[in-house]
Amino acid sequence: MADRIRDELMAMAVRLFDEGKIDHFLGYQKGTVKFKTAPLIARSREDLEGLWVEDYFAHNLALYLKEIKGKVGILVKGCDSRSLVSLIREGQLKREDLYVVGLPCPGQIDPGKVAGVATCEPEELEEITRSGPEVWVRFKAQEKRLPKALALLDKCLDCQYPQPLIFDSLLPGEYVAPVEKTRPAEDELRKKTGPEKWSFWSEQFQRCIRCYACRNVCPACFCPRCIVEENMPQWVSPLPTGGDNFVFHLMRMMHVAGTCTSCGECERVCPMGIPLRKLNNKMADDLRELYDFVAGVDLDKPLPFRTYRQEDADDFIK
Amino acid sequence: MEAKPEVGKKEKDWEPRILAFLCRWCSYAGADLTGSSRISYPPNVRILRVPCSGRVNPLFILKALRSGMDGVLVSGCHPGDCHYTAGNYNARRKFSVLSRLLEYVGIDPRRVQFSWVSASEGDKFAKVVSQVVAEVKALGPNELFRLPDLDKKLEGQEGPHL
Numbered sequence: 406m407a408d409r410i411r412d413e414l415m416a417m418a419v420r421l422f423d424e425g426k427i428d429h430f431l432g433y434q435k436g437t438v439k440f441k442t443a444p445l446i447a448r449s450r451e452d453l454e455g456l457w458v459e460d461y462f463a464h465n466l467a468l469y470l471k472e473i474k475g476k477v478g479i480l481v482k483g484c485d486s487r488s489l490v491s492l493i494r495e496g497q498l499k500r501e502d503l504y505v506v507g508l509p510c511p512g513q514i515d516p517g518k519v520a521g522v523a524t525c526e527p528e529e530l531e532e533i534t535r536s537g538p539e540v541w542v543r544f545k546a547q548e549k550r551l552p553k554a555l556a557l558l559d560k561c562l563d564c565q566y567p568q569p570l571i572f573d574s575l576l577p578g579e580y581v582a583p584v585e586k587t588r589p590a591e592d593e594l595r596k597k598t599g600p601e602k603w604s605f606w607s608e609q610f611q612r613c614i615r616c617y618a619c620r621n622v623c624p625a626c627f628c629p630r631c632i633v634e635e636n637m638p639q640w641v642s643p644l645p646t647g648g649d650n651f652v653f654h655l656m657r658m659m660h661v662a663g664t665c666t667s668c669g670e671c672e673r674v675c676p677m678g679i680p681l682r683k684l685n686n687k688m689a690d691d692l693r694e695l696y697d698f699v700a701g702v703d704l705d706k707p708l709p710f711r712t713y714r715q716e717d718a719d720d721f722i723k
Numbered sequence: 724m725e726a727k728p729e730v731g732k733k734e735k736d737w738e739p740r741i742l743a744f745l746c747r748w749c750s751y752a753g754a755d756l757t758g759s760s761r762i763s764y765p766p767n768v769r770i771l772r773v774p775c776s777g778r779v780n781p782l783f784i785l786k787a788l789r790s791g792m793d794g795v796l797v798s799g800c801h802p803g804d805c806h807y808t809a810g811n812y813n814a815r816r817k818f819s820v821l822s823r824l825l826e827y828v829g830i831d832p833r834r835v836q837f838s839w840v841s842a843s844e845g846d847k848f849a850k851v852v853s854q855v856v857a858e859v860k861a862l863g864p865n866e867l868f869r870l871p872d873l874d875k876k877l878e879g880q881e882g883p884h885l
Contacts, residue, residue: 594827595827599826599829599830599831600829601829602827602828602829603828603829603830603867604829605829606828606829607829632782640782640786647868648789648867648868649789651785651789651828651867651868652782652785652786652789652868655781655785655824655825655828656781656782656785658824659781659782659817659820659821659824662820684824684827684828687823687824687827688820688824691819691820691823691824692820695816695819695820696816709816709820710813710816710817713809713812713813713815713816714812715802715803715812717812717815717816717819718819719802719815719819721818721819721822721832721837722815722818722837722838722839723836723837723838723839723851723854
């Protein structure tokens with residue numbers, strides 16, 4: 406199946422280059438590590454050689470559009486298409502500059518998680534295949550069958566948009582039925598008391614080394630100059646102290662509110678394993694509850710902080 | 724949360740410091756009226772005049788808490804009265820989301836408060852301030868952003884970190 410999709414994608418990309426519809430094509434290639442993919446930025450049809458279709462596409466390719474000029478063809482999953490919508494809505498991208506190739510997504514496999522469940526090192530995994538609602542893994546001459554919940558990326562488990570929301574052409578492929586979700590994300594932390602929440606987050610943020618990987622990988626973080634790098638005045642110290650880490654992460658959340666689609670890239674790239682997606686989900690739930698706004702699904706709806714209603718909640722104001 | 728930062732200070736001597744962002748058109752004039760009407764209110768607020776409550780960036784609030792302020796009060800014109808038509812409506816959305824986010828990371832919502840005070844509400848301003856001061860006093864000193872890591876080593880040094 407993957408081969409068929411790859412052939413179709415390749416033919417499509419080659420045709421787009423030949424017809425002069427795109428200057429660049431953004432897709433995936435095999436990574437240098439087994440079961441990892443890397444982004445592929447093709448400048449011509451010759452560069453397309455490594456184009457790859459697999460079941461473990463983690464990257465959100467919308468990120469690279471910030472730096473690529475001209476017409477771009479891009480391969481997107483449902484979640485990535487939301488990033489495109491929100492960036493178009495923010496005025497960061499033009500729809501007419503994009504040729505969007507949609508990939509119906511059955512949920513992406515997380516090799517790290519699979520290795521954890523199979524109790525082996527990620528390097529020892531030999532083969533991961535998908536069959537219906539299950540995933541087969543082969544490692545160290547053993548085979549194991551895992552339910553999907555134990556093999557997919559966490560964000561895929563509550564995915565509501567497995568089909569791309571905007572596209573110019575759609576590849577064949579299966580996708581899982583979307584999860585019905587108007588309810589808030591499952592999060593035990595929300596039920597805890599203030600001091601418990603604080604001790605949880607201060608423990609998390611104290612580990613932050615301020616590498617800014619979360620910011621750099623975030624499609625919604627498009628400020629040309631980030632507040633943490635401003636020094637006249639200096640809002641946040643560059644030292645990774647607990648207090649400044651708090652200010653940095655909370656400010657980043659406020660900046661991406663309304664653009665962030667909870668794609669989970671920040672959490673995936675965090676070298677310290679800080680659960681940043683909890684904050685994203687909280688923000689998304691608040692925006693839905695307060696302003697009936699879901700980021701990246703509607704090209705016409707105004708952004709929550711660019712508009713207001715007279716009857717907005719003000720029960721928290723004296 | 725064990726170590727009290729106000730070392731050397733007796734607890735009963737502790738008075739909260741509250742930073743108040745007041746909108747130039749309503750709340751600041753309201754605070755002025757409080758004074759000229761000779762209504763007394765706790766001297767714990769440090770007033771910072773801003774052009775509009777919409778000017779108040781969530782960053783200002785976080786920075787104030789980070790710098791050791793025990794509480795923050797943001798006050799602007801009542802809905803519909805904004806000098807710039809919609810500044811306070813836009814601010815309200817930002818603060819709504821911010822205060823929920825602060826609550827989620829465990830910062831007591833009473834540390835960061837919001838109010839609408841018009842230029843004619845001198846008595847309301849005094850009431851709001853007394854209430855905020857009382858609530859923050861009950862919460863105790865802001866130890867939130869002083870986490871027992873590098874901050875400790877930096878204590879006493881000059882710089883923008885504290």
